[in-house]
Amino acid sequence: MAELVGNLLVAQSGGPTSVINSSLAGVIQEAGHHDCIEEIYGGANGILGVLNEDLIDINDERARTIEGLRCTPAAALGTCRYKIDFKKKPEKAARDMDRLFEVFQAHNIRYFFYIGGNDSQDTSHKIHEEAVKRGYEMRVIGVPKTIDNDLPHTDSCPGYGSVIKYCATTVMEVGIDVGSMATDDGSCCIIEVMGRSAGWIAAGTVLAKRGQPAAPPHLILLPEIRYSMDSILAKVKETVDAYKYCVMVVGEGIRDERGEEIGADKTRLDSFGHPVLAGAAEKIKEFVQGKLNTKTRTVLLGYAQRAAAHFASLTDSNNAFACGEAAVRAAIAGQSGYMVKIVRGLTPDGAIQWSTGLQPLGDIANVEHFVPRDWVSEDGFLPNEKFVQYAQPLIEGEVKFPIESGLPKYTVLEGNKVEKKLPPRA
Amino acid sequence: MAELVGNLLVAQSGGPTSVINSSLAGVIQEAGHHDCIEEIYGGANGILGVLNEDLIDINDERARTIEGLRCTPAAALGTCRYKIDFKKKPEKAARDMDRLFEVFQAHNIRYFFYIGGNDSQDTSHKIHEEAVKRGYEMRVIGVPKTIDNDLPHTDSCPGYGSVIKYCATTVMEVGIDVGSMATDDGSCCIIEVMGRSAGWIAAGTVLAKRGQPAAPPHLILLPEIRYSMDSILAKVKETVDAYKYCVMVVGEGIRDERGEEIGADKTRLDSFGHPVLAGAAEKIKEFVQGKLNTKTRTVLLGYAQRAAAHFASLTDSNNAFACGEAAVRAAIAGQSGYMVKIVRGLTPDGAIQWSTGLQPLGDIANVEHFVPRDWVSEDGFLPNEKFVQYAQPLIEGEVKFPIESGLPKYTVLEGNKVEKKLPPRA
Secondary structure (H helix, E strand, C coil): CCCCCEEEEEEECCCCCCCHHHHHHHHHHHHCCCCCEEEEEEECCHHHHHHCCCEEEHHHCCHHHHHHHHHCCCCCCCCCCCCCCCCCCHHHHHHHHHHHHHHHHHCCEEEEEEEECHHHHHHHHHHHHHHHHHCCCCEEEEEECCCCCCCCCCCCCCCHHHHHHHHHHHHHHHHHHHHHCCCCCCEEEEEEECCCCCCHHHHHHHHHHCCCCCCCCCEEECCCCECCHHHHHHHHHHHHHHHCEEEEEEECCCECCCCCECCEEEEEECCCCCEEECCHHHHHHHHHHHHCCCEEEEEECCHHHHCCHHHCEHHHHHHHHHHHHHHHHHHHCCCCCEEEEEEEEECCCCCEEEEEEEEEHHHCCCCCCCCCHHHECCCCCCECHHHHHHHHHHHCCECCCCEECCEECCCCCCCCECCCCCCCCC | CCCCCEEEEEEECCCCCCCHHHHHHHHHHHHCCCCCEEEEEEECCHHHHHHCCCEEEHHHCCHHHHHHHHHCCCCCCCCCCCCCCCCCCHHHHHHHHHHHHHHHHHCCEEEEEEEECHHHHHHHHHHHHHHHHHCCCCEEEEEECCCCCCCCCCCCCCCHHHHHHHHHHHHHHHHHHHHHCCCCCCEEEEEEECCCCCCHHHHHHHHHHCCCCCCCCCEEECCCCEECHHHHHHHHHHHHHHHCEEEEEEECCCEECCCCECCEEEEEECCCCCEEECCHHHHHHHHHHHHCCCEEEEEECCHHHHHCHHHCEHHHHHHHHHHHHHHHHHHHCCCCCEEEEEEEEECCCCCEEEEEEEEEHHHCCCCCCCCCHHHECCCCCCECHHHHHHHHHHHCCECCCCEECCEECCCCCCCCECCCCCCCCC
16 A cells, blocks of 8 residues: 555544543654654644644644643643534535535645544544545544443443542542441432443442442442432432441432433423433432431532543553554554554453454444443442453553642643634634 | 559541541550550540440551551541530530540540540540549540641641642642633533631632642632622633633632522522522532523532542641641640640741641630631632642642552551440440
C-alpha cells in the first residue's frame, strides 16, 4: 500500500474521564514516530471545533506537556456533546458534513481520530463512510472512552477502571465512617453514582467488599434491574438489623417495578412541565427515613467521580494510552472505519495480558452493553463473583502524578491555534 | 508530684475524620512509654461505651495495628453523638455521671482522654470537674478533632487540613472537567461541602485556585455571610459570561438575606411537618437553571469528604498524632482539665513549626470559632489572601497508606473486650 502522507487531527468528545487524556497522549506520541504524519492538530471542543476550524497546533506543545496528559483528568482539547444527526436533522447534518470535509481538505487532514463514547463512534463511522463516498483519502479510527463502560465488543472502556477504583475507595471510606458511628439507632448512607441506563459503575463498587459479606456496600442497585420501594426498604431493614448500619450504592437511573426512574419527582415540575430529577439517592433517603427510625444521609459524587485522577487506575490509564497508540498504528497500516478495542488475554502463567484489537465502527454505534443478569445475585441487590472476576483487574495499580503545594499539579495545553484558511462557518 | 499509677481510658466522639485515629495512635504509643500507665483501654462508641462498660483491651492489639491507625479513616473505637446534658436533662445527666465514675473506679481509670469536637470537650470538662468534686484522682485531657475547624484557641483542628486537601482536590478536578466541557451554552457546577454554621471547609477550597483569578472555584459561599439569590445569580452570570463556566462551592448551612437556610425547602414538608432539607446546592441549582440557560449540576460530598484518607494531609495527620502524644505527656506531668491545642510558630529561617499547647477546657466548651470577616472578599464571594496564608500550610504533604488489590487497606482493631465488673447500666 502506498504511504499516505498528510496531517493528523485528533479530538475528544462527550463527558470526560480521568484517562481520556492518556489516549490523547497515546495518539500524539505514536504519531511522532511516523514520518508520513506531518502536522498534528487537535480539534478544540470536539467536532464542534472542527466545524469552527478551531484547531490546536499540537506540535507546538512541549514534550513535557504531552507526557503530563497521562495523569491529567478532563479533556485537554476541550469536548462537546454536539451530534451530527442525520435522522432528526438531515439537512443540517449534510451541511455539517460538507463543512467537515472543507476543513479536512483545507488542512490536508488524512488521519482522523475521535476519542469518545457511543455517539462519537457513530460520528466517526459517518465520517469514514462519507470519506469513502467522496473519494477523499483519509483514515478514520475511533478511540473508545466512557466511564459508563457501555460500548460493545471491547473488554472494557478506558475511563471505567478509574471511576470504579475511585468510587469503590469512596464507598469503602464512607462505609468505615458510617460503621464507626453505628449505635443502636442504626444509620444508613446512600451513595449515588453515574450510570443512567447501564449499572457498570454502581456494580464496580462491590470491589470495596473484598469478598466479605458483612463489609459495605451492603446493597447495590442497578438501572438494569427493577426494584420495588418495599423490597428496598426490607433490605435496608434486614441490613440495619444485622449490622446496625447500611451502605447502599445506586446508579442514577435506577427504576421501580413499573420501569419508572426512581429519581424523578413527579410532585415537582420544572419550567417545561417535566418532573424534576431530585436524584435517586434523595428519593430513597426520604422513603427510608419516613418508614424506619434510621438516620439516613446521601452522597452524590457527580462529576467528581469521572475527574478523580488523584486515584486513577494504572491499568486503565495504560489501556487508554495503548488505545491511542493502536489507533495511529492501525491508520498508518491502512485501516479505516474501525474502533480500537481492549482485549483481555492470559500469559502462559495465567496472568492477565492486555492488548488491543479493531472492531468495525458499524458494529459499535448505537449498541449499548449492559451488566449481564447472571453477574448479579438472584435478588438483584449485589453483583456476584462473576462480576468481581471481571472488574478486579481493571483497578490494579495507581497512576503517579506530580503534587505542588499539597494539591495535584495537572497539565494544561498551551493551545496555540492553527491559522484559519476558510471563511467562518455559515 | 507523686506519680499517679493506674489505667488509661481513651475514647472517640462525634463525626469521624480522616485523622482522628492518628490522635488515637498518638495517645496509645505515648502511653506505652510510661510505666505509671498500666492498662490501656478504649471506650467503644465514645462515652456511650464507657456508660455501658464496653471497654476494648488496647494492649491486646498488635503494634502493627496501632501503627496502621495513622492512615485509617473513621473512628476505630467507634464513636457516638451522646451528650451528657446537665441543662436539659439534669437528672439523667447526674445518673450518667455516677455511672461513669463507677466504671472509672471499677477499672482503676486514672487517665481519661476524649478525642472530639465542641460537645466532647464539654463532656471532658464536666468529667474533670466532677473528679475534683468527688476527690477521685484522675487526669482528664481533651484531644481536639473536627473537620469543621470551629474550636477556639487552637490554630486549627485535626481533621480540617485533610478535609480541605481532599475537597480542594475534588474542586480542582471537577473544575477542569467542567471547564473542558464549556461551550457557548455555558455550564455550572455547584459543590456542597459540610459546615452548618462555620464555613471553614468551603473556604478551604479556595486553595484549588492557586491564586489564579480565572481558575475554579469561582464562587465560595459561607454560612457566616448572607446572600440574596439575586446576588448569587448575578455572580454566576458574570462568571459564565467571562469563562463560559462557573464552579461554585457552598457550605451546607448557607443563608439568605433574611438569615434563613437556603437548603430548606418550605414547599415540601416531611412527616413531622418540617421543611425538607433539599440541600443548598440543589436549591441554587434549581434557581440558576430556572433563570439562566446554563446546564447546572451538583456534587454532594457528604461523608466522603471526612473519610477520604486516601488523600489526607500529612501535616494534619502529624498534628493529630502530636495532639494525642501531648495529651498523655500533659497528664503524666500532672495536668488535668485542659484541651491540647495546636500552635503555629516559625523557625529562625521562617518555615512553619508546629507544636502543641494546653488550654483550659472551660475556655473551649460551647464557643464556636468562625471564619473572620476580613479573611473574605468585600462582596463575600471568595476568601482572600489572609485566608490562603492561614490554610495553605495545613494541606502540605500526603499520608502514605498500604494498597491491596488496587484499593486502600485500612486497619481494623481486633477489639477484644475487657471483662465487665459491674451490673448492666440501669
